[in-house]
Amino acid sequence: MMRFLLLFNRQGRLRLQKWFIPLSNREKNKIVSEMTLTVLARPPKACSFLQWRDLKIVYRRYASLFFCCGLEDQDNELLTLELLQRYVELLDQYFGNVCELDIIFNFDKAYFILDEFIMGGEIQETSRLCLARHMEEADAFQETVDEYEKNPTY
């Protein structure tokens, strides 16, 4: 399973963090700072995989953001690269030409998309279309309820 997923930019600013194991705040911060330091120090053409403590770290850079996740021993690193690619595609589809600013200002949406894609450290939906549809439905549901609340018709 994936233990954590972090998104940070080249200055080390964290843009998204998802933890699938229980850790104290102190431990989380420690991992975040170590990850940012390690990944940002890597040369640009370096391998996307590295070993850190007992975890396999897979990271990839998309424009100004680094997507970094920690995997357990049995997980397939190459598949995780595909996973990261899929997540970025989902974000791109949702926001339309996604960039870092979209994720900054709409971090809650980025989390919702992630929560539709990955659950408990494992992928829950492998179909792009299904996922996009679910997000639309959820947003529509939210709007309808809000609308209804604002203008009750009775």
Added chain:
Amino acid sequence: MSPSVCLQEMIRVIRGARTQGEERGVIQRECAAIRAQFRQADNGGRSHNLAKLLYVHMLGYPAHFGQMECVRLIASSKYSEKRIGYLGAMMLLDEKQDASLLITNSIKNDLSHSSQHVQSLALCTLACMGSAEMCRDLAPEIERLLKASNSYIKKKAALCAVHIVRKIPELGEMFTPSAHSLLSEKNHGVLHGAVILITELCERNPDNLKQFRKSVPELVQIMKNLVTSGYSPEHNVAGISDPFLQVRILRLLRILGRNNDAASDAMNDLLAQVATNTDSSKTAGSAVLYETVLTIMDIRSESGLRVLAVNILGRFLLNNDRNIRYISMTSLQKIVQTDHTAVQRHRGTIVDCLKDQDASVKRYAPSQRWHIDTILHVLVTAGGDVRDETVPNLIQLITAASELHCYTVHKLYRALISDIVQQSLVQVACWCIGEYGDLLLKGECEEITPMQVTEDDVLDALETVLQSHMSTPTSRGFALTAIMKLSTRITNNVDRIRSVVSIYGSCIDVELQQRAVEYNALFKKYDHMRAAVLERMPVIDRNSSGQTNGDPSVEPMKEFNQPKPVQGVLIQEPANQVCDLLDLLGDSNPPLLVTNDHTSTAPNSTNSTSSNVQDNLLDLLGGLEPTPAPSVTVFEKGGLSLKLQCDQQTETSTTVTFTASNSTQSDITGFNLQAAVPKSVQLQMKAPSGDLIPAQGCGTVTQTVLLSYTNKANLKMRVRLSYSSQGTACQDMVQIDSFPSPAWS
């Protein structure tokens, strides 16, 4: 600032802060406002406030006062509030917080909500941060949802069940029946969740293994459908139909087939089909192939299939993608322990990969000590089967690892006195004892338990080798020479050595006789030269001895220590010896002579790769001293000078090193060299050591260029220098028509 400013506005303000202090001030004000808002009863902006707090939390500021608000929002009836409340719960609450228990009831209610979106929120949160107690409480609910008719809910419930099984393995039996039936689902999301659930159940409980082995045919069928199915836009990734599901199924098959012949048989065909038909041009295909290989190697597969798997890894080694090469290296390393014969044919490519500068890939280039230990281990266990070249290779490796001399000679001595059957080990040990006998006699060595070794002990050991009928003539030659060398390294028993040497002057073995007679002469007529002749050898440059077959300047005595002329160039012939992979790591120290063969098999030999590959490997093995060659100044202007030096020249290739130095008062930055050569010449530029030349000659920038050509007469080069000096950008050109020859050739 108005207390009810929206999330976006707050983010804008925070980002606008120019200093850390300003940012902190803004955030403190905002948090105070949010706290006040939380204390107010029921207001419309609750979800916005929590969202703001979550943003602040992500920047690293404390947000614990939002925990209760999360609990309140989750209990709200509005979907928008629930959504942000659950998000907050996942971010701020974890099983270590007491407040997390408070949401158990809300989750329970929401699991039976009429809207699937609300159910989904609850399921997601439970799977993300559910503690053991929460899981125990809610497990029956999850089990019920697994049987729901809605696949959206079913897939989420399956992953929730996975989380529960991880937290409380005993609850696994609750989910086993449902897991089984989920395999007949058509929906990929549900199937994927089901496979993960079954994997988790099997890993936790071996009884489940027996039960789920019966599902192997079903799983095989699902895989076959995926592999042979046509294009499906929904699930297709780079030509592979749902690689995520394929990989998970392969992983489950691995667990089911392990140590079980029946199950392994049932999946043989499928694995062969996947291994041959999957297109690995993109990462998705490679991921599936990788998982297939791991599965093949772990189950009881037939040997043909195993060979196929190793060949796939071998192909991966040649892949342009660094990640795939890394994967293949890690897998091969695991496999070589058990299946080394299959791995050997890929030795050559493995060596080339070791030249990769990337630290992750180079991780498999071992440390010197590990290297020496491993080869010694090989020699001790199967020294009779290693290649002849192992001996000089190992010797060369040992000479290069100067800080390990003491450790090595101690280890070898101990190996020697316990057993002298393995000839290669005996030879290496004798050579080392001869060279480093003084270190052995000192008795102390940091990395090894101390053992007192007397001069007599050492001489006894060497004489045993000399006299034993198990020793080959070569080994005896080594031993005799070692004994002779010790005459300058010990103090008390020189007479004993003298007598041994004179005895062998009439030995029936001509080789030994010749050596003994010469050594005798060294004692008698040339005693004044003995110390000089027998002194410690310099680090062996394999390349030069290969080329010139014994440099004429080296004493004839020393030449005896290398029984065979060493071939300096990488030899790619197939090997059939034990653990050749490890021996070959000795070969991986490439001579500075780069032949065309070698560069063409390197997987990534473009101009942009590995800066000074040779330098790095040389660092790894202690460094070879380059023979000094004359350097010629080819360019000089305004304090910047460029020198050229030719090394390693052969009829068809030259290695040229440019050295740039700066005698001005200020640093030169952005220094860059470009070179052009005539069509008949091939040029390969290695990366420069840097682009900043410190002022006043405090440092230099060097860059190596490899040239290969058919006709030396045609060799010309035009070099363009671009750099910034004292604020101005400059560009200069220089033509080089003649290249200096190195000192020796």
